Amino acid sequence: MKYLKYGKSGIFVSEIALGAMTFGDKNSWKLGGLSQQTANEMVRRAYAYGINLFDTADVYDEGESERALGIALKGFRDEVHIATKVRGKTGNGINNVGSSRSHISRSVKSSMKRLNTDYIDIYQFHSFDYQVPYDETIEAMQDLVERGEVFYPGVSNFNAWQMAIFNAVAGEKGYEHYQSAQMNYSLLNRDIEHEILPYIKHEDMTLLAWSPLHGGVLTGKYTSKMEMKPGTRMGDRGFVFPRFDEKRYPLILSEMEKIAAEQGCSLSSVALSWLRSKKVVIILGARTLEQFEENMKCVDVNLTTEQVKSLDMISEDREQYPNWMIGRMDRGRTFETA
Numbered sequence: 001m002k003y004l005k006y007g008k009s010g011i012f013v014s015e016i017a018l019g020a021m022t023f024g025d026k027n028s029w030k031l032g033g034l035s036q037q038t039a040n041e042m043v044r045r046a047y048a049y050g051i052n053l054f055d056t057a058d059v060y061d062e063g064e065s066e067r068a069l070g071i072a073l074k075g076f077r078d079e080v081h082i083a084t085k086v087r088g089k090t091g092n093g094i095n096n097v098g099s100s101r102s103h104i105s106r107s108v109k110s111s112m113k114r115l116n117t118d119y120i121d122i123y124q125f126h127s128f129d130y131q132v133p134y135d136e137t138i139e140a141m142q143d144l145v146e147r148g149e150v151f152y153p154g155v156s157n158f159n160a161w162q163m164a165i166f167n168a169v170a171g172e173k174g175y176e177h178y179q180s181a182q183m184n185y186s187l188l189n190r191d192i193e194h195e196i197l198p199y200i201k202h203e204d205m206t207l208l209a210w211s212p213l214h215g216g217v218l219t220g221k222y223t224s225k226m227e228m229k230p231g232t233r234m235g236d237r238g239f240v241f242p243r244f245d246e247k248r249y250p251l252i253l254s255e256m257e258k259i260a261a262e263q264g265c266s267l268s269s270v271a272l273s274w275l276r277s278k279k280v281v282i283i284l285g286a287r288t289l290e291q292f293e294e295n296m297k298c299v300d301v302n303l304t305t306e307q308v309k310s311l312d313m314i315s316e317d318r319e320q321y322p323n324w325m326i327g328r329m330d331r332g333r334t335f336e337t338a
């Protein structure tokens with residue numbers, strides 16, 4: 001297992017993290033409803049592989065994912081890092097959602113209780129909240145850091161300008177830096193390359209890539225028409241998530257098939273190894289132990305430079321303005337960088 005420096009912090013996280021979104025036997029989001037026994041075994045195997053980062057959220061399976069993860073980590077909780085999230089809707093009251101001081105301060109307590117821990121390693125805002133003054137949100141997070149309840153703040157589903165505000169305010173006030181951004185990134189969604197990845201690089205933040213197999217689509221288990229097969233995530237939920245451009249899917253899939261044949265590996269290994277080539281942390285998702293084992297094989301698949309390039313080209317988005325104009329202004333400006 002490879003380890004990457006986590007943001008500007010002093011810790012290292014495994015390049016593969018395990019996502020617990022499928023954990024929890026209420027199965028309220030129809031994502032898997034893993035039994036506690038299977039969750040225990042998946043977490044045990046992940047730890048044995050060297051995975052030291054586990055991601056969940058207060059809203060996953062209405063809190064049951066956090067509870068199941070807390071139980072599964074019993075005995076080695078202090079050997080690993082837990083990332084969880086706040087901001088989603090956790091109750092019926094109008095204020096049981098969002099990034100207010102009130103919601104954050106109450107939610108962190110509930111998360112720690114469910115996770116059976118008195119500290120959260122990485123606490124992430126699940127998305128930006130336009131309804132709450134960002135000073136209130138940033139100060140509430142800093143209070144948790146000062147109380148020792150949170151070690152590292154992070155964000156998820158933010159625009160680059162929103163991350164920049166959070167880090168600028170935190171920097172000005174001497175608060176803890178936002179060390180990571182958890183974003184959807186896969187061969188079927190490279191949106192973050194336009195603004196978010198350059199910002200993250202500039203700020204030395206770590207990218208935690210969610211839905212690396214695009215909810216299972218990149219395993220090739222769906223046809224190009226996104227058949228709603230029962231027993232699959234799309235089939236059970238009845239809708240496609242995360243969104244993507246279905247027209248491009250067959251082309252990407254056929255390039256993946258070609259590379260899988262060259263490498264003698266599965267499509268999921270191709271998709272995950274492409275992400276590994278981007279030096280990001282991949283949050284694996286799995287509904288069964290077999291899927292988990294299959295996906296872990298990606299750590300032994302190293303795509304060639306040509307294979308990465310061909311996947312880059314086939315899945316590439318149109319370069320967005322003003323990026324292409326900035327590049328154009330630099331034509332003919334040759335220099336060496338350190």
Ligand SMILES: NC(=O)c1ccc[n+]([C@@H]2O[C@H](COP(=O)([O-])OP(=O)(O)OC[C@H]3O[C@@H](n4cnc5c(N)ncnc54)[C@H](OP(=O)(O)O)[C@@H]3O)[C@@H](O)[C@H]2O)c1
Pocket residue numbers: 018019020021022031032055056126156157182183209210211212213214215216217219221231232233234268283284285286287290291292294295
């Ligand atoms: N921050 C956010 O907003 C956000 C959003 C989503 C996820 N996340 C995080 O990212 C983690 C991973 O997301 P994800 O679960 O969507 O990841 P994913 O890898 O894109 O999808 C996982 C799903 O794909 C299917 N699958 C996986 N491996 C397979 C295989 N080898 N063969 C066939 N099917 C396979 C399974 O679904 P079925 O068998 O049911 O079809 C599995 O549950 C989550 O646990 C969570 O921690 C964060």
